[in-house]
Amino acid sequence: MATKAKEAPPLPQDPLAHTESTAALLRELVAHLRQNRTQLREEWARRITRAQLLTAMTEEEIFAEATSVYDNYVEALETGTFEALQAYARNLSERIIPRGVETHEVVGIVLLLRDVLARSLFGKYHEDFDKLNRILDAYEPAANRVANTVAVGFVQERERIIRQQQEAIRELSTPVLQVRERLLILPIIGVIDPQRARQLTEQLLRAIRTNRAKVVVIDITGVAAMDSNVANHLVQTVEASRLLGATVIVTGLSPEIAQTLVTIGVDLSEMATVGDLQGGIEEAERLLGYKVLPLEDLAPKP
Amino acid sequence: MEVPILKQGHYLIASIQSALTDADLSQLREALIERVGRFRARGVIVDVTALDVMDSFAVRTLRDIAHMARLRGADTVIVGIQPEVAFAMVQLGLTLKGVATALDLEEGLAFLNQQGEGRLEDRRPPGGRIDRG
Amino acid sequence: MADELRLPIAADVDVVQARQQGREVAANAGFTSGDQTVIAAAISEIARNILMYAKRGEIVLSVVANGDRQGVVVIARDQGPGIRDIARALQDGYSTSGGLGLGLPGAKRLMDEFELTSAVGQGTTVTMKKWRRLG
Numbered sequence: 001m002a003t004k005a006k007e008a009p010p011l012p013q014d015p016l017a018h019t020e021s022t023a024a025l026l027r028e029l030v031a032h033l034r035q036n037r038t039q040l041r042e043e044w045a046r047r048i049t050r051a052q053l054l055t056a057m058t059e060e061e062i063f064a065e066a067t068s069v070y071d072n073y074v075e076a077l078e079t080g081t082f083e084a085l086q087a088y089a090r091n092l093s094e095r096i097i098p099r100g101v102e103t104h105e106v107v108g109i110v111l112l113l114r115d116v117l118a119r120s121l122f123g124k125y126h127e128d129f130d131k132l133n134r135i136l137d138a139y140e141p142a143a144n145r146v147a148n149t150v151a152v153g154f155v156q157e158r159e160r161i162i163r164q165q166q167e168a169i170r171e172l173s174t175p176v177l178q179v180r181e182r183l184l185i186l187p188i189i190g191v192i193d194p195q196r197a198r199q200l201t202e203q204l205l206r207a208i209r210t211n212r213a214k215v216v217v218i219d220i221t222g223v224a225a226m227d228s229n230v231a232n233h234l235v236q237t238v239e240a241s242r243l244l245g246a247t248v249i250v251t252g253l254s255p256e257i258a259q260t261l262v263t264i265g266v267d268l269s270e271m272a273t274v275g276d277l278q279g280g281i282e283e284a285e286r287l288l289g290y291k292v293l294p295l296e297d298l299a300p301k302p
Numbered sequence: 303m304e305v306p307i308l309k310q311g312h313y314l315i316a317s318i319q320s321a322l323t324d325a326d327l328s329q330l331r332e333a334l335i336e337r338v339g340r341f342r343a344r345g346v347i348v349d350v351t352a353l354d355v356m357d358s359f360a361v362r363t364l365r366d367i368a369h370m371a372r373l374r375g376a377d378t379v380i381v382g383i384q385p386e387v388a389f390a391m392v393q394l395g396l397t398l399k400g401v402a403t404a405l406d407l408e409e410g411l412a413f414l415n416q417q418g419e420g421r422l423e424d425r426r427p428p429g430g431r432i433d434r435g
Numbered sequence: 436m437a438d439e440l441r442l443p444i445a446a447d448v449d450v451v452q453a454r455q456q457g458r459e460v461a462a463n464a465g466f467t468s469g470d471q472t473v474i475a476a477a478i479s480e481i482a483r484n485i486l487m488y489a490k491r492g493e494i495v496l497s498v499v500a501n502g503d504r505q506g507v508v509v510i511a512r513d514q515g516p517g518i519r520d521i522a523r524a525l526q527d528g529y530s531t532s533g534g535l536g537l538g539l540p541g542a543k544r545l546m547d548e549f550e551l552t553s554a555v556g557q558g559t560t561v562t563m564k565k566w567r568r569l570g
Contacts, residue, residue, distance in 0.1 A: 202469055205385035212405055236392040243388035243397070245381070245404035270399075321455065323447040324483070355454055355472060357479035358538060386472040394476060394541035395527060 089153030189222030221252030351382030489515020
């Protein structure tokens with residue numbers, strides 16, 4: 001048929017033979033990269049500096065890491081296994097992420113290495129175009145997989161660290177303060193997601209028990225908005241606190257949050273609210289039996 | 303397992319020692335209500351510190367105890383609900399609305415004492431109680 | 436599955452037994468004490484439902500892993516009368532037994548996944564799961 005005549009050179013008959021020749025080409029490639037190790041990794045390190053990547057690291061550090069990455073890279077090409085490289089990428093990421101190395105830098109350096117090596121292959125095989133093509137056919141998929149492995153390893157490590165830091169921030173950002181005997185204040189600032197809301201509740205309930213609190217003021221002045229899920233959670237927190245014998249006063253409700261609470265149909269007889277934190281503390285002290293005198297009562301009347 | 307009920311002054315104190323079956327809970331309700339009448343008790347404290355779960359049956363029984371005791375002239379306060387138990391309860395929708403709660407036995411007694419004074423002095427009950435009905 | 440725990444439900448002591456076992460399974464699977472309580476409460480509700488409507492049945496407890504999550508699976512099975520109107524049975528405050536009507540909807544709220552299948556005259560199966568992130 002007409003279309004059949006136009007087809008490119010036929011595929012190798014035996015797929016195994018093809019794999020074998022790929023393996024042979026990779027062996028040749030690896031030998032070349034080993035032979036020119038010193039020169040190529042120096043070239044790579046130079047390009048990293050010139051491209052202003054890894055600026056958080058000194059030149060010596062870049063060279064040391066470049067050497068390790070280079071050797072791991074060649075090893076992955078040679079063995080076709082990526083576990084060692086993956087482990088190295090994780091370890092490298094762990095070391096450089098705290099120093100502020102960004103994702104684009106890591107992706108940038110592995111792409112540079114790929115290019116440096118490709119150029120050296122051009123140099124070696126430019127006389128034999130057919131051979132060059134076959135070498136590149138063997139090199140490219142392996143090189144891309146190496147680049148991918150390192151970049152993914154970095155991003156995963158970064159995500160893990162971010163998750164860890166989020167945890168830490170959550171713990172820090174939910175202080176339960178005892179301002180006087182039996183009175184706790186929980187100032188909430190920032191965005192409340194369901195996970196944080198849950199953590200807040202657990203912390204507060206434990207604090208009520210350990211401090212034998214009778215009144216809790218939850219101040220949400222620092223919370224701009226909450227969706228109905230979180231608003232429901234707030235109501236549950238108030239109810240659970242009451243089950244432990246503590247009265248909750250909520251202060252600092254923004255108009256938006258007030259709207260949300262009304263929309264979800266909160267039973268307001270169940271929830272004591274006071275405009276601001278100051279007023280909330282006064283109300284709490286009143287409940288605890290302390291007497292608060294307004295200033296004007298102390299000043300002589302005109 | 304039977305829950306021991308102690309009489310202390312005008313108050314009855316039921317302190318639950320271990321997990322209770324539905325039958326145990328029903329028996330506790332009957333025993334308490336019978337004793338409120340027999341001893342002319344003014345207050346009832348149910349200590350649930352030992353309960354690591356409270357489901358809808360347990361909560362309904364506690365609520366019934368409080369309401370029935372009220373009809374027979376005694377105030378009830380539930381004490382010792384654990385933080386985790388409280389959180390699971392509110393997620394279940396079990397809020398013991400209209401029933402007084404306190405941190406522990408000591409707080410429960412203080413609450414009942416205040417309730418007694420409150421009756422004499424016609425004062426509103428202090429915190430820990432949201433029964434505004 | 437090898438680590439399946441089958442608990443017959445035929446009396447109110449079995450309800451207590453089932454929720455205690457559920458707490459233990461959740462504890463062994465690394466759930467927080469808060470989550471253990473939640474799982475135990477949910478088991479208590481559905482076990483009581485078996486007792487109330489079908490007289491007898493069973494609770495099957497197991498642990499599953501799914502990627503980076505681990506879960507406790509609770510299956511409640513009976514050959515009782517079945518539920519005529521599943522949607523209503525899952526509504527808050529709906530009860531045909533004079534209870535609070537919080538059993539099924541409450542258990543559903545407590546767990547992450549909840550599935551109910553029922554055929555009138557043949558019985559009811561509730562499958563519910565609670566997940567926890569690993570690592």
